Amino acid sequence: MHAHTGGGLDGLIRREPLSVLPELAVREVLRRMCEADAAEAVVVAPSTGQPLGILTERDVIERIAQPAESLDVPVAGLMTGGVVALPRTAGVHEARLLLARHRLRRLVVVDEFGRLAGVVSRDDLYAVRRPAADDLIGRIQAARDEAGLIDAARQVSERAAALVDGGEQAGRMGEWIALLNDLLVQAAIDLAEAEFDLPLVPWCWLAFGSEGRLEQTLHTDQDNGLIFLAAGEAEADSLRARFLPFAQRVNGLLDACGFPLCQGGIMAGNPRWCLSLDEWRYCFADWMRSASADDLLNATIFFDFRALAGDAALADALRGGLLSAAADNPLFLRFMTENALRSGPPLGRIRDFVVDRQSGRLELKRDGTRPFVDAARIYALELGLAATSTVDRLCAAGNLLRWSGREIDALSDAFEFILQLRLRRQRVPGVPANQVAPDELNELERAFLKESLRQARRLQDRLRSRYQL
Structure with missing residues (x-):
């Protein structure tokens, strides 16, 4: 099971959000929260449905404890305004970053018209176990x-x-x-x-x-x-x-x-x-427009x-134009593919691995993770995918191109295994970062590395066939 970072927030919205109008009394809002078993209510504008503020159980406990507050005041006077919202197409990493930066417990999710679409909490965003941060x-x-x-x-x-x-x-x-x-x-x-x-x-x-x-x-x-x-x-x-x-x-x-x-x-x-x-x-x-793959x-x-x-809108504007232009430029995509296929994974016909003659090592970045990175980038540009992470690009491309779920998982696992090996090798003193001698690995690790590199080769074969190279 992969914890992909680039998928939209849609998949994390677990229930229909409870929305209320600004003039509703806090007492009635609380009653509706109890009925819906909701931890929060989002206050929305009557005409547009756009979120104006949020009221949580914690807000009520903290603010009703103040002598001047009453359960019969309009919720607009007790809500937390200035809602931090993200579009439903935003990625999980972007949401986690926003939560951390603003020290929030939940984020409001809106649709393409800015209307309330749902609420995601910290627990939703960290459903997969994570190192404490x-x-x-x-x-x-x-x-x-x-x-x-x-x-x-x-x-x-x-x-x-x-x-x-x-x-x-x-x-x-x-x-x-x-x-x-x-x-x-x-x-x-x-x-x-x-x-x-x-x-x-x-x-x-x-x-x-x-x-x-x-x-x-x-x-x-x-x-x-x-x-x-x-x-x-x-x-x-x-x-x-x-x-x-x-x-x-x-x-x-x-x-x-x-x-x-x-x-x-x-x-x-x-x-x-x-x-x-x-x-x-x-x-x-x-x-x-470059004249050659070298450029x-x-x-x-x-x-x-x-x-x-x-202002992320500037990056979005740049990406929109780029993806549109790339999809209409087969020569550019062909040059990108030629670059990606210049060197293949270091697998031998007789021996398992092709290593440097002097050091006995192979390069995990250049020959291991890069084939996945390059192929995923090309598919993203050709298919108009906004995701930037390699695993998310491969998953999105695989779904569009109707690859089997098993194949997508195998590619993701292979990429992540080599990335894991790179991280571990960077902790070994006196060894060049990203390099490994297969003889230094145990039998299971060598088998995993060999199969991971085979997956990289299969991915390159898919590219070669698609662009007839």
Whole structure:
């Protein structure tokens, strides 16, 4: 059973939400809550059905205890306003992040018209057992300066290492690391934002690569960018000049927290990746017009972007145009596929594994997880899938292409096994990260690795057949 992070919240809504009008007396709201066995009631606007506030059992106990309060006042006067809501299409990770960031117990879910669709609680979002993160979330949110943030990041790193040593499953570990790392990045952005007078235009911090896919391991550098809204080229240049010092400060804070600066300079503090929405659109269009697969090789990291802070609507607008253009560009998809098929999993015809002659090792990132990542990305672009994580992309693509449930599960298990092996190898001192000698594994691990690489080969065979390569 996989705890996928990118599916919509629809599947987590367990019951019809209890909605009430603002003028209803608290006494009557409580009666309806008891009848419906509901822990909360959502107050909605009479004409639109859009959520205005929420009343929970806990709210009533706390507020009715005040001498001035009465059960006969309208619920509008006792509810908690300023509802934090997400669309039903939002991903589970996004919901968990919002809960943690705002220290909430439940989230309101709305439909495409902003009307109440349901309520999900912390228990719904964490139905699959997870490593405890509450104390670390509290430490991150309590950080008021750089020193506090660095200390919180150190504790996250130590706990993550301990969980890997304890054999925590890779999928859960990935979600846990992604949640805490996202909160660290958001905290760094909050600290930096307080130091600068930022332009009053919509902007959004983007995560690329493994962070965009929610697949960070213990050793990961920064891959990020910034997108903002500008009316034209001159305004974009002016706004970039104001955003860059802020972005560079965030990059510096993250470096101090243990996320090394990207060696290739793919960071928001680099003018090349601090761009307006139109400039980002031009970049993607340029990559998709590229004359050869080689031109695309270094651009693939950008196709896994995810909004991390700021106005996510900018990232959504960029993604909508990208997915539409990709689906209509078979030559671009063919070049992407050529790149993905340049090297196959290191399986031998005579020996089980093909290893480096000098070291006797094979590369778990390049030859193990990357075939899954590359194939999933291509299917997402071709089929218009908004998911960014590899497992979620494979599941969504498999369902659309009518792969069997067993095959989808086998691909997901294979990817997660190799990811787990990468995490464990990163804890072995004196060994290059992501490398393993098959002789160092026990018999069962070798068998699992061999079968996982076979699954990668089958996935590549599917791609080869689809694009007739």
